[in-house]
Amino acid sequence: MNTYFKIFLFFFIQLYITLNKAKVTENTICKYGYLIQMSNHYECKCNEGYVLVNEDTCGKKVVCDKDENLFRACDEYAYCFDIGYKNNEKQIKCMCRTEYTLTDGVCVPNVCRDKVCGKGKCIVDPSNSLTYTCSCNIGTIINQNKLCDTQGDTPCSLKCEENEMCTLEGNYYTCKEDPSSNGGGNNVEQPNTSYSIINGATLIQVLIICTMFIKLLI
Numbered sequence: 638m639n640t641y642f643k644i645f646l647f648f649f650i651q652l653y654i655t656l657n658k659a660k661v662t663e664n665t666i667c668k669y670g671y672l673i674q675m676s677n678h679y680e681c682k683c684n685e686g687y688v689l690v691n692e693d694t695c696g697k698k699v700v701c702d703k704d705e706n707l708f709r710a711c712d713e714y715a716y717c718f719d720i721g722y723k724n725n726e727k728q729i730k731c732m733c734r735t736e737y738t739l740t741d742g743v744c745v746p747n748v749c750r751d752k753v754c755g756k757g758k759c760i761v762d763p764s765n766s767l768t769y770t771c772s773c774n775i776g777t778i779i780n781q782n783k784l785c786d787t788q789g790d791t792p793c794s795l796k797c798e799e800n801e802m803c804t805l806e807g808n809y810y811t812c813k814e815d816p817s818s819n820g821g822g823n824n825v826e827q828p829n830t831s832y833s834i835i836n837g838a839t840l841i842q843v844l845i846i847c848t849m850f851i852k853l854l855i
Contacts, residue, residue, distance in 0.1 A: 660763055674795050674810040688712055690716075706729070712731055754772075775808055
């Protein structure tokens with residue numbers, strides 16, 4: 638894999654992920670994961686062995702120990718990248734996406750660097766990707782200073798299946814099987830049509846921009 642191709646592939650993946658961001662709502666279907674609710678936002682959590690690659694999609698987690706794992710998900714919002722050779726050995730490293738930075742071993746959004754939220758965590762503001770807001774634990778709400786330090790109740794608004802119930806799991810709500818149910822309801826994941834349409838439009842944008850990029854390299 639020559640240098641130009643590695644740069645191109647890196648650019649392609651970064652561009653696709655950036656354009657393919659999807660706001661997570663109570664209607665989101667998390668691919669290879671499940672939806673949770675905190676005080677003031679929804680997010681996807683991944684099934685065991687998977688990590689978030691974007692807001693509504695989880696990818697299988699790999700170890701950055703061989704070429705076939707290049708550009709695959711190795712942690713939340715991180716992937717394996719070839720950083721060159723050292724002592725005649727290829728170095729493949731797990732690195733955060735460009736809009737994320739490594740903080741205490743976790744990839745966090747750049748806008749959240751050095752931000753303190755109290756009883757919650759910093760996230761990209763859904764209404765303005767250039768700034769941040771705090772997502773509070775259930776039982777705490779955000780104040781006018783963007784801190785999670787005020788007690789408050791948040792009702793569960795997750796759309797659980799007929800055989801499930803909304804359950805407080807630590808500091809967030811999630812849907813769990815209702816022990817009193819008779820197993821009714823439909824647990825089959827339904828196709829997410831809007832996701833497919835977005836992907837199609839995004840792919841066209843990526844191909845156009847990548848074509849321009851290739852011309853610059855020639």
